[in-house]
Amino acid sequence: MTHASSSPTEFVLVSTQRSGSAFVASILDALPGASVGPEVFLGLGMHSPENFYRYWAGMIRADERCLAPPRFAEVIDAYLDGFYSRAESASAVGFCLKYDQIPLVPGLLDALERRGVKVVHLVRENVLETLVSSVRSRERVAHGGRAHGDGPQPPERVRLRAQGLCDALAGRIREIGEWRETLSRRFECHELTLERAVCGRSDAGSMNPKPLREVCAFLGIEVGERPPRTTLRSSAARPLAELVDNADEIRAALSGTDYGHLLDPCGTLARPALRPGTDFGQWHAMCASLNRAEAMLAVGRGREAAVLLSGVRRMYPDEPAAAVALGAVYEHTGDLGRSASMYRIALHLDPWDAIAASRLRALTPGSLENASS
Secondary structure, three states: OOOOOOOOEEEEEEEOOOOOHHHHHHHHHOOOOEEEEOOOOOOOOOOOOOOHHHHHHHHHHHOHHHHOHHHHHHHHHHHHHHHHOOOOOOOEEEEEEEHHHOOOOOOHHHHHHHHOOEEEEEEOOOHHHHHHHHHHHHHHHHOOOOOOOOOOOOOOOEOOOOOOHHHHHHHHHHHHHHHHHHHHHHOOEEEEEHHHHHOOOOOOOOOOHHHHHHHHHHHOOOOOOOOOOOOOOOOOOOOHHHHEOOHHHHHHHHOOOOOHHHHOOOOOOOOOOOOOOOOHHHHHHHHHHHHHHHHHHHOOOHHHHHHHHHHHHHHOOOOHHHHHHHHHHHHHOOOHHHHHHHHHHHHHHOOOOHHHHHHHHHOOHHHHHHHHO
16 A cells, blocks of 8 residues: 555554553653554454444444455455544554454454554563563552553552463563564564663653654654653563562572573673564573673672673674673673773674773773783
């Protein structure tokens, strides 16, 4: 389907549940040139006038042939035509879409692809947080509130089941990885991580400026004079262990696995950036190795940490964070020459790596000379 150059950018905000899509959508919808709808393909959302299933039910009442596959494809196209023309003055129009909603509407991805729709793929790197958020959401609903927004609050801390937790996390990582590959292959896709969007924000109702500008540039809209805000709050910036009542039990269950870093993310060693094309499972394994190395450093096992991270460097030679982490371990153990070498390698891989640059500057020529004498 061809659109005029003056037509708004059509996009979809795709994610799995409890990834912060309501928060990000609310921020984008507050921009002067954007209009972002809810989860219009939510099966339980027929109360909303914009809901696809409500639209489809009306079409079936008018013509039962709309149930059949050939006519169903026309229904999807007609619905999308109507939705994307909902805000004539907007420069970008989109809606939220969850992974599990896509297979329930056969041909939906094909229809979106034909339209040339852009995809903003929202990923919550810490998949354990999505599980905790799901439990908190259920508790909120049980207390008479809604999954998002104001209303009765769930208990401050929730309990997780340790049994089967690793399998559940592995499943979520695998699902996100598969959708990353599918979406990037079929669409013009921009990936946004919730952690990068909100990390370090003192204002819980706003989004970090740089990732916001990147999303706006991707959608062809302006940020505006005032940064957009939302009344929704993201819990991503809060330490996860504070939200889990049985944190010690969960920590023990995850210890020694590729998921141990999820409850207590490393704070000293640089975490690798999740880049387009990076395998999501391998990325988590790398983060887990950095966490184990940091734990070794904390108890004076620096040489073991260096051996571990040397192996990580061999596995991921193009990852700056692996070189930075190994450099930090060498620096911690007093091997400043090797430390500087690792920081230089990191800067060769990524000239904008601020951690590598600052640590290399800290290793003055005098300190390097003393270390080699």
